Amino acid sequence: MSDADETLIEAVAGAFRHRDARGTITAHPAWHDLDAQGRDAAWAQAAKLRAMESALDPDGLSSTARAVLARIRRGG
């Protein structure tokens, strides 16, 4: 796997996502640039990152959970 692929995977493994005009959370732009192997790697990496994040968070929340709760508290 090239350095460029690794960087794309790392980006997709992050929790930040945009919303489209209808308010639906959309795929990370870099996700479309990954092949099936890269997407699998991004899934596995995200799972490990979230496990670490939730272990470190006092409330057991991963960045996925915190992003969702922030949206809810802003009014969904």
Next chain:
Amino acid sequence: MNDLDLLLAPIAAGDADAFGQWIARAEPELRVSLRGFAAVADCEAVLQEALLRVWQVAPQFTPDGRPNALLRFAVRIARNLALGEARRFRTVGLDDDAMTRLAGHEARTPSEPDPRLRATIATCREELPDKPAQALQARLDAGGSEPDETLAARLQMRTNTFLQNVTRARRILAECLERHGVDLALEWR
């Protein structure tokens, strides 16, 4: 708490903190339930959208009397969303039957978090060099609410450099955790 439905009443009443407690326990199972869709849908986006929809419909949700009804409902929402995304993107060759089979699995009972994991990760974080430690901390502080470009700019790094530092941090942590007998992939099953 093996039955997360104990949190259903406050969630349905609009208690976001209770929903946070529910997510903390439900997220690993939800994420694993999407494993089969990893190559055909952005599971992070699907998972976040599914959680928002669970929150929106929770006041009208009627449990079926078996444990973890809301979690099983959430798994169905997430998988149906993933199925919709996979069909929309038409990215790889999964036929309709295969995708429908993927969408039909049942949720398992969520496992208890390991209290030792936090201490082990904290120990391992002390091994991180400055730049990877800063990049990882920025991701943790942002909690998924800011794009990597913003986090990188704040640290005066290019986005690529920032992501390379996150990768480096993750690898160093993984090696350290392995030495301590921790496999994060197993923690998330």
